[in-house]
Amino acid sequence: MSDRITIELSDVSKFYGEVLGVNRISMSIGPGITSLVGPNGAGKTTLLNLITGLIRPTQGHVTVDGVPLSDVESIFRLLGYCTQYDAFPRGLTGIELVRGVLTVHGLTIREAHDLACEALSTVGLLDAADTRIAAYSKGMRQRVKLAQAIAHRPRVLILDEPLNGLDPMARAEVIALFRSWAAEGRIVVVSSHILHEVDVISDSIILMNHGYVVAEGGIHDVRQEVEEHPYQVLVRCDRPALLASRVFALDHTVEARIHPDARGLLVATKDPTALYRLVNRLAADEGLVIEAVQPADDDVQSLYDYLIGDEGGRS
Amino acid sequence: MTALPGPGRWRLRLRQLLAVTRLELRRCFRGRRLIGLTLLNLAPVAILLLAYLIPEDELTREATPAGLSQIYAVMFATWMLRVSVFFTSAALSIQLFRTEVLEKTLHYYLLAPVRREVMVAGKFLAASLASSIICGVSAAGAYLALFGWLGRGMGRFFLAGPGSAHLLAYLGVTVLGCFGYGAVFALLGLVWRNPTLSVLALFGWESVLFLLPPVLKAVTVQFYLESLLPHRPPVGPLAILAEPPPPLATIAGMAVFVLAVLALAGWRARRMEISYSTD
Ligand SMILES: Nc1ncnc2c1ncn2[C@@H]1O[C@H](COP(=O)(O)OP(=O)(O)OP(=O)(O)O)[C@@H](O)[C@H]1O
């Protein structure tokens, strides 16, 4: 066991029959917080399931701390995984779930109980420990899954959309936990489909789309890339010239071109919201007839558009 | 930082086996399935108890240990083994992982540092123990209810007569049946997708036992179980008789069979992946 633990993926692909899960991913993930960001279906869960051995790669291989995933008795001592699946064995209370899994690790019931209490209190769920999970709120279920993932004090924590369903207060608390774990030298991998949610806390970011890693690196590199990338929007309307004259008055417009068929304007802007607002105003005040407003960008741009949107959930 | 003992020790694996068994036992005794199984297993006891409501008649007055033993032998072979033990094992063992795949909770096991073989063995052990308990209570209850007809003679039958020894033998066969059928169903669940169909097919197969030529009888569970009973149930005129192996060989053979099925199931479990239907 080395001091600095890493997850290594070499040329990993996963196909579900014909459907691509992830394609040819090679990377090394070290201690600290790494965020995996991408829209629905990007392949985040697939990648995390591959890292935790819940599915096997069609090609390539994965090791954690140099140990292959087939060595389950060693690997799952190192690894804790909070999955995206909102499912629990029927009829159990929070403590029963966490304690039960710990006894399967080989701990005595006493030891398991102590560790389970510790984990539940870490996530602020000790008061509800004896309540049935079926009666938990979404946020509590999210937290009991976290407790279950951390209870055996793993050095590698894989968390699939852990902030989902948490209110802002709980988010801040959980994010503080991620930071403290990272500060202890653990690997913390967090997935999200909202870049804003994780960018400030991440030491490193992996952007995924359609099964591919689109951008990877320190937050500054990735963020710069994201911010400098203008959106292209095609506005189909009856008076593109009028729209063009107004569009150039906007701060963030990079470029505006009248469409060859003269029935639309292609705008590159860093602030699409302002553009949409302008278009609406023109339609209302000056009777501009709008046929369609559509993103005209390539894949990466629409990905960015999606990711840095506040809601993150437009598509 | 990791809070757990090092891997690879047999004592650790034994503890894990017991932990899985404990968790799975709780699962077996939970849920709607249990209601059906309870009814199935209580039926013979209830019927025997109802008979007490009928005013004393010829049957009860002339009840003798030998006569009642015959009745119990037939009841045990035709109902307990062929129906109760059979369907209880089917319900609990047919697909050891089915509930968890349906409920999307399998990953809690797959993410624990436990050998998949240990997990499979724990699940099998729990299912077989649970059906042993359910069917054992039923067999014993029916036995006591039936021999209660002896009235004051019951004490003598159990203390001085063969009563206790026979009851133990029936319970032993019940447990063997639960483990044996448990293994058969676990195997069927592995090789055959449709659980209902395989249960019914096996039920048909085992039901025509008495008609089977001796060679084929060797591939029914019932044949071996009946050979261990204190009283062999009477056979019909169509039956083709076969000489059963000695009891010890039967028990050893069953143990080997159970281990073989477990080895296969363990091997399959190592290759198991999560594929909950996409949400
Ligand atoms: N079990 C499966 N069988 C078939 N296809 C699958 C399966 N799991 C995932 N996929 C497909 O693989 C691709 C990646 O899915 P994945 O669940 O990894 O995405 P994701 O980034 O986690 O999305 P989300 O944000 O919705 O959780 C999708 O096209 C999905 O339809």
Ligand SMILES: [Mg+2]
């Ligand atoms: Mg996902």
